Amino acid sequence: MKIGSLNIGMGLIMAPMAGVTGFPFRRITHRLGADLVCTEMISAAALSRSPKICEPYLPHPMDARPISAQIFGAHPGEMAKAAAFLSERDVDLIDINMGCPVKKVIRSGSGAALLRDIHHAACVVRSVVRATPLPVTLKYRSGWDSETLCAVEMARMAESEGVAAVILHPRTKTQGFGGRSAWEHIEKVKAAVTIPVIGNGDIKTPEDAAEMFRRTGCDGIMIGRAALGDPWIFDRIRTYLLTGDVPPRPSPAEIHAVLRDQLTCEVELSGEARAVFKMRKFASWYSRGLPASTAFRDRINHVLTYEDFLGEMESFFLKINEPVKSPAFNGKTGSCHRSACES
Ligand SMILES: Cc1cc2nc3c(=O)[nH]c(=O)nc-3n(C[C@H](O)[C@H](O)[C@H](O)COP(=O)(O)O)c2cc1C
Numbered sequence: 596m597k598i599g600s601l602n603i604g605m606g607l608i609m610a611p612m613a614g615v616t617g618f619p620f621r622r623i624t625h626r627l628g629a630d631l632v633c634t635e636m637i638s639a640a641a642l643s644r645s646p647k648i649c650e651p652y653l654p655h656p657m658d659a660r661p662i663s664a665q666i667f668g669a670h671p672g673e674m675a676k677a678a679a680f681l682s683e684r685d686v687d688l689i690d691i692n693m694g695c696p697v698k699k700v701i702r703s704g705s706g707a708a709l710l711r712d713i714h715h716a717a718c719v720v721r722s723v724v725r726a727t728p729l730p731v732t733l734k735y736r737s738g739w740d741s742e743t744l745c746a747v748e749m750a751r752m753a754e755s756e757g758v759a760a761v762i763l764h765p766r767t768k769t770q771g772f773g774g775r776s777a778w779e780h781i782e783k784v785k786a787a788v789t790i791p792v793i794g795n796g797d798i799k800t801p802e803d804a805a806e807m808f809r810r811t812g813c814d815g816i817m818i819g820r821a822a823l824g825d826p827w828i829f830d831r832i833r834t835y836l837l838t839g840d841v842p843p844r845p846s847p848a849e850i851h852a853v854l855r856d857q858l859t860c861e862v863e864l865s866g867e868a869r870a871v872f873k874m875r876k877f878a879s880w881y882s883r884g885l886p887a888s889t890a891f892r893d894r895i896n897h898v899l900t901y902e903d904f905l906g907e908m909e910s911f912f913l914k915i916n917e918p919v920k921s922p923a924f925n926g927k928t929g930s931c932h933r934s935a936c937e938s
Pocket of ligand 1: 610611613665692734764818821
């Protein structure tokens with residue numbers, strides 16, 4: 596698929612996730628088959644006040660390309676400033692967040708709050724499109740609640756304002772992450788616009804990915820929670836779409852190597868204390884479905900140093916001889932939906 600003139604391969608896209616899709620995890624998902632990776636959401640207000648505070652959330656010079664930078668905000672001027680700032684960095688796309696349901700974001704009129712006022716949403720989109728030479732995408736939800744669904748209207752608005760592709764997570768703001776992701780909304784959006792449509796929501800397996808393409812006619816798919824602890828899912832989806840076969844899940848030794856790589860990269864980037872704290876949740880995700888993982892999670896949650904982290908990982912992953920059976924994803928992420936750059 597293409598977004599503007601940018602080639603996105605088979606359109607297998609890593610979803611932006613606050614507290615997750617920093618440089619170390621982006622690097623891994625790209626290596627394991629994601630065609631496009633994205634920063635976590637960056638506050639336009641914070642970025643226009645003090646880019647230095649936002650530095651840890653910005654694209655990294657060593658990021659694999661293509662990469663998209665996601666911004667959120669309610670003020671057209673701040674959003675334009677943020678888009679212009681990011682366009683000077685190593686970025687290929689600017690993504691606007693109109694889906695975040697987090698209270699703090701909604702209170703500022705940003706994220707999913709913009710779904711309640713399509714005219715203001717259009718002003719925000721217009722200001723971003725005008726401020727950057729890069730293609731702009733819009734990631735949004737189906738509406739504020741089930742009474743005010745607006746997936747098609749938002750997509751039409753985006754297309755007429757010059758947005759290059761839309762990404763729909765077809766839940767409402769009030770649904771949060773509960774209930775069902777209504778893929779039929781993606782199908783309706785696809786029928787209503789000519790720009791590429793990326794479908795998102797509840798893809799857990801390669802078969803789900805194929806079904807999303809088949810049922811909705813979407814041009815690309817975006818995967819979030821299923822990649823937590825299982826970035827190999829991109830590779831499995833690619834193989835399944837190309838051959839009809841699903842490759843086996845990685846061995847505990849392969850999981851260990853990837854987790855170790857991510858931990859080391861995180862330590863170099865954020866320092867030992869922050870990295871160890873942040874990587875505990877990743878270690879839990881990577882250990883899901885493996886024997887004695889509950890005891891491993893308990894131990895890892897008390898680890899304070901890089902060396903001890905490595906030791907715990909080694910004595911857990913490298914002592915397992917069984918292949919990994921169950922999928923890592925159970926729809927639960929713990930409490931990590933947070934961004935220090937939320938402002
Ligand atoms: C921990 C977490 C953090 C998230 N952070 C963001 C974010 O920063 N920006 C965004 O647009 N969506 C964010 N999302 C939503 C995902 O990008 C995605 O739309 C949603 O999880 C549905 O896809 P999935 O069913 O594949 O997980 C987040 C989701 C989770 C679970």
